[in-house]
Amino acid sequence: MAAPESGDGNNGAARMVTLISSDNTRFEVEAAAASLSQTLQLTILDGGGGGGDGIPLPNVDSATLSKVLEYCIKHAPAAANGGAPNATAVDRAELERFDNEFVNIDQSVLYSLIMAAHNLEIEGLQSLVAKKVADMIKGKSPMEIRRTLGFPDPTPEEQAEMNAHMLEYGWAYE
């Protein structure tokens, strides 16, 4: 998989770092974008990831990492402004639109994404995906939530317990 081309070559001043996914794909990105991850930020500040070394990320596969980096590159300029206090309304609306489309993806990718965001400590991405999943499960019954999240079917004991709760919290099932 090719590295995202943004910022590649036309800005010699930007420091680039290399990230290596679990399946050994190398991604070269600006340090500013990678620094959205609290985990990577420390390594980068220590001077790691430059040149041919690369930072290995054994928990993140290449498909997920490319998605994560897509988010980081888009959000890096705003983050560099210190949480974008002077961003224009247009910029904010553009980011919002991007976020909405960004999480409009297959469920399995969503889970890999939130796990990666959690491991890499990318707060904004984790919050974005968590909100998306919360929106997916809100208004659903416990069984529907289980199916949505791919949980195995409940055991008879669990089912009996759920039924008991349904009696007690009938109003919550509407």
Place this chain on the structure above:
Amino acid sequence: MAPPPPELVDELIEEIVLRLPPDNPASLIRAALVCKSWCRLISSPRFRRRFREFHRSAPMLGFLLDLWDNADQSFIARFVHTAFSSSSSTSFPPRADRRGFALDARHGRVLLYTTHPSPQQHAPFLLDYCFVVWNPITDEQKELPVLTWYPHSPAWMAAVLCAGATCDHLACRNDEPFLVILVSVVIDNVFVFVYSSETGTWTGSTAHIHLGPTLIYIYYAAVPMGPSLLARGQLHFAIEDGRRILIYDIAECFLSVITTPQSHCVGNMGLVTAEGGGLGVVGVEGYKLYHWSQVLGPDGDGWDWKLEMVIELDMMLSIDIGVPTTSFHVVGFAEGWDLVFVCGSDGVYAAALESGQVKKVHGKTHFYTIVPYMSFYTPAAIEKTNHHVGADAGRRRGGGPPPPPADRPGEPRPRGARLHPVAPHRLRSRLPPPLHRVPPPWPPPPHPSPDAELPLQHQILRRRRRHRPLLPRRAILPFPPRPPRRLRPRRAPRPACSSSARARRGPSPRQEGFDPDVVEPIDLLVWDPVTRDEHRLPVLFWHARSRLAWNAAVLCAAAAITGTECDHHDGPFSVVFVGIDDAESKISAFTYSSETGAWAVPVSAYMEGLSATLLGPSVLAGEALHFTIEGGQRILAYHLAARTIDVLLTPNLPVQTVSLIATEDGRLGIAGVMMGGSGTRLGVWSRHLRVHPVYGAMWCWEQHRAIELGRVLLVDPSYEPPFFVVGFAEGAGIVFVGTGGGVFTVELSSGRVTKVLEIGECYGIVPYVSFYTPRVLV
């Protein structure tokens, strides 16, 4: 088939569940029931605390509506849960209607005012105030000790707030201390009482101020003031329909009063929180919601009002703006949510001050106030029934509220501890006597054997009730001779009773910098010629500038509620006062109930181009009381059950004057004397709903009957025209026709004309229709 997704770690589940909408408790409950680990997570105290911190301000879980329960003849408070988020499936544990009147809700608690289960005999002018503090989340309630104080005349209000020193007030626990603060206006003095749940007693404050002349009776007669607002550590109460604001500083125990912006003539003003936590007011005029906030004056000294924004209500709502009498009233405000509740003729609307968005939240209009309820509902209760909860939660089983944390032993006393306690009897002796005995604003709950246990005075009162039965007319005066009385005085003479004199005491309004409408006391008396009973109504204040533009009707209470006939003799009665204030283009209807002994909250309607003219005699037809206004050009209809006001145009009829009647089948009708080539006749028209092929359903006036008068009336040449319809006996179908030489009755059914009076001129005939049987003399 997609491969099973990777199992999410608990931290991520927490992040997800944290983002569920807080105003929909059901979504959190459902998530908690997904599996054991989710349940353990969601019901843990740590998560519940994070949930509150994440969402910062408590969501509005619902609001309380104060409704009148016809069946029980009592007020009930109904909890209406609501979700303002996109999730449409709102859910909250079902809560039974509470008996009583919801006055306030704050910090997770609802303050209800109830009647005493067993009324005590007190010295005259004293009343038992019973309060209940209810938590809708746990459905637990605490009854406060009874406070004996003057009746709510002219106004009082109470507020509840958490007094927990370490509480963040996002989800106050039941075991946190709380305060209930009662502000009572007695004549022109304001008194404050504070109940502290820690001491378990009421203390009276010596903080009191003089208000000067008050106008409270004009709109809110003998009912509580508007809901309170907590801002800047001060409780604010709107009095006089929002024209002035009482401010009670909780820490300083200090009372003060300010006026609201006077630039607009609005119906009433509600209190809101302004930006930055300050004080703001909103008022509705026509279809515009005005929002002011209190700002520092230009010189930095003193406060000033600044108009913040104007929200066009009709731009947002699909309301029928074709109805000229649609009016809005500010009925509530959700603290922390900047939502103003506005009651229109067809429902309750919530207007968001920040965005200007308006949303319909309830279809019912037949209520008094809205008390929004803000709190977090986090399903800690699941712990009780779940057998797989963690050790920490397991200790809390047992149904009761969780025990207080051990780290708050030396919690300071709640604010308000600096009150100067005053023994109630000392307070009483220091006060001027109240205006008059006003019973509770609603009838007490049904008593097992009322007459047996009620004090003698109550028994007497029960017999003194008068009604206006809709029975076949027997005769006008088939009674033992009585001295003449004013049954329904058109204009009350300046009453000699002390109440009005007191209310008008003090410096003139202008000297106070307060520019109220000049008021005139209306002193009404209900008299039963059969039993000789008299019932003097509490004085009602009305605009002196519209002193002629009112009329009142007396009717059996059952009719006032349902519009149906009643045939019992000693039942309760109602008096409906309808007045036109042309300066404000406003029609107001006040209802007095003999059961409550008080004038209820009036309803008002706005209409352009009103002129303050005489109101004709009332006619009960259908479920509405009708009055002619503007010399018969239009008809004012007050719907008794719906408590709404309509104005109808009278049709163009070939009569000199228009008088209202009710037809045999209960329709509204018009009677008038027609003079013409074909002789003098009494024309009768009635109003029917007809389906027009093009315009659909519409009301039409159809001629009902034409009764020949000429032959009878012209027998004696002294009976000169003009002839006027001067009265109508409801139920009996008898029209009174006045001439220059006397008064005749015309029976609509038979057309028979009888001369009843020789008097040449009379100002109005008020027929009295009743059975006279010995029973009513018992």
